[in-house]
Amino acid sequence: MTTLFLDREAQPVSVQGKVDLILSPSLYWFRTEALPVKTVFQAKKLAPSVFDAITPEGVYSYHVLKRDEGFWLFAYNEEQIIDAVTRTGIRPSDVRHIYFAQTECAALETPLRLGATRILSSVDGVVTELPARYAATAEEASSFFETHERKGPTVGITLYHSTLLDKKQFKRLSIVAGIFALLYGIEYFTARAQLATLLEEQEKIADTYRLPQTSFERDGLINALNKKQKRQTQLRATAKALFALPADEENHLERLSLGTRELSIAAVFKDPAKADAFKKQLKAIATVTSEKRKGDTLYLEATYE
Incomplete structure (x- = not known):
């Protein structure tokens, strides 16, 4: 020593x-x-x-x-x-x-x-x-x-x-720092390249489907589509309920016009009791706004949500 x-x-x-x-x-x-x-x-x-x-x-x-x-x-x-x-x-x-x-x-x-x-x-x-x-x-x-x-x-x-730090230690630290810097640089440029590719794909999709460019416009479009989907779902549910109403050869629908909020029905009922039952079930799914009868034919106008 x-x-x-x-x-x-x-x-x-x-x-x-x-x-x-x-x-x-x-x-x-x-x-x-x-x-x-x-x-x-x-x-x-x-x-x-x-x-x-x-x-x-x-x-x-x-x-x-x-x-x-x-x-x-x-x-x-x-x-x-x-x-x-x-x-x-x-x-x-x-x-x-x-x-x-x-x-x-x-x-x-x-x-x-x-x-x-x-x-x-x-x-x-x-x-x-x-x-x-x-x-x-x-x-x-x-x-x-x-x-x-x-x-x-x-x-x-x-x-x-x-x-x-002696020269040997400093050299080792420099080498390690250099390796980390190199790896970081590779990762950075790889990420940049991937981001550029994703942005290019995004622009192609937007052009193909004519999507709005801003998030505000996209949010508005999504909300409108959601409302439309909700209305269509309700319309299908109403139609399903109407088609489930009782009918036969002498008691049946002759005409059905179904809109987004209104419906119009022309139905033949030779049996008055069945006509009353039909109206009762219809009122369970819609609000009757007009009712006329000519002979055996019943004309109904109604609204629904």
Whole structure:
């Protein structure tokens, strides 16, 4: 496992496999405070007000650890850390954990050398970067981090995995997006072609049957046809009822004229009783408006719904 020190001025590095990153004090703000609370959860709620006067304007995340009678409080800008990781050229998928230098180096007895001009030192328990001239001797930082176990805990960066995409991941997402775009394009143009065909068929049908062009006209035509169908149904029912009236050779209809609302009947009845029965049944399906009798022939005019 490779462990690298990450600071604000990070430069490109070449590493193989997974890496742990130690955050330089230049990438976070640290305070040790005795707060009027007992739990880390309560202390974290107070952290923004503790750092409000010392951190530059920006969006910060906060981390709190319980230490002795007080708390260690950290404030860090996730975007700044992400930018620093990007400059190293390390693939996000290869970063295993990130740690604060404060948790890993608070007990330093010998400063750690960070290149030719800087050292990492613990001053009264607070880890800080100093010019190299302040230390007569120093241990190589890379050697220290490789030989000492991490004390943790890790730094939580919620934006890290969702914001950073390495080239391989980005290429995969681009390919997937391209496939979806292609499929959508094919589906879109297929649907357009099918719609054009349906509209063409609709126009042919309208021309063949001389159908109205507007929905208002079509609705009017449908209503008229429905009314016509209803009248024809009623007419057939009336005719069926008339034909069901009693008749024989001496008592029968001679003439029947059936309109949409009116009917006219000439019937021969040698038996007056049968004539009365005929009129009674006719009144059950129509309203008699005129009645005449000449000899054995009965002339009736009637209306019906």
